[in-house]
Amino acid sequence: MLENIEGHQIPTVNFKTRSGDAWKDVTTDDLFAGKKVVLFALPGAFTPTCSSSHLPRYNELVSTFKGCGVDDVICLSVNDTFVMNEWKKTQKAENITFLPDGTGAFTKGMGMLVDKDDLGFGKRSWRYSMIVNDGKIEKMFIEPDVAGDPFEVSDADTMLQYLNPQAIKPKAITVFSKPGCGHCARAKSALRNAGLNFEEIILGTDATSRSLRAVSGELTTPQIFIDGVKIGGADQLDDYLSTNQSAAA
Template structure:
């Protein structure tokens, strides 16, 4: 994905808390669009193969969550975690991880992921269609920087991680800020 690419306009089917509903599951459906998430903001988006999976739960999501203040210092308004999982799964994963700063985006049908060229088959793991691991800095819906793990392909035998790590993206933001200040 090249800098300057405008994100595709997609509708995400989300579940949001509504305490007026009451009961043990006080959530309602709420559709959100690409514009709802990205318009008028500078954000970090990272996407991963699946909620509750080892690398995603142990390193990537906690790293972005714990580094939120460092990203904010670099002019980031929000950090979004996307996966080809439904809203129920994404919400439960965020809850289980104790996430307060990173917001999850469910791409349940994989439409956004497909349209940005990151939808891969992971049948070798019994996952079906999922996202390849990547991160991006998005400014007002336009890609500013793209961090894609190497080896993009269907049924990859490994789960590369490093290029899309919070440390890599934060280092890029700091070096970009230094270059602009010089």
């Protein structure tokens, strides 16, 4: 049974990380002493749920967490530093600290090291999240101890609900674009100037024209969606931003 250890100090561990071409030792004191930290742990970099849901939502909500008094958001996995660094690049998650628990020492100290032999992984972290205040665990959200890889309570929205139920979440913005499109460049610039983060789906790389037509009914770019609502192209985005001055809130 996976034990909730709220109120305990986190394990004292030295993490082997890689910065550029140099090794860098990072201690738990470096990461947690005098800070309020959100940490979420997952079974493995590049794995489906971790890459499509768990990490991306924390990445989207980093600024919201920091607005709630959080100093840092840490993603931990029992992977080596090379794997974690590459995953960080592919996920474009420069505002999250990726922590490689390569030997599993921290995860073992947390009581969260489990066998994933059935998947060929060996020892990995169970999926959980926690708030750590100055090295002391304030709150833990541990996935139920059942077969498979449950993902029910360690998500970013559950953590945010605990920290501040009234927190305003950032708008979910998607821009369909294509290389060399001047209107696409104008739309992206307008969003950045408004302080709005967005996901970009590039035709020819991330999707096809058929995909664009399927979701928007259009073949022209850009096509912009905000909170699931189709805004349209660059001109329609300008209209939206001019009449929604609070859009960047």
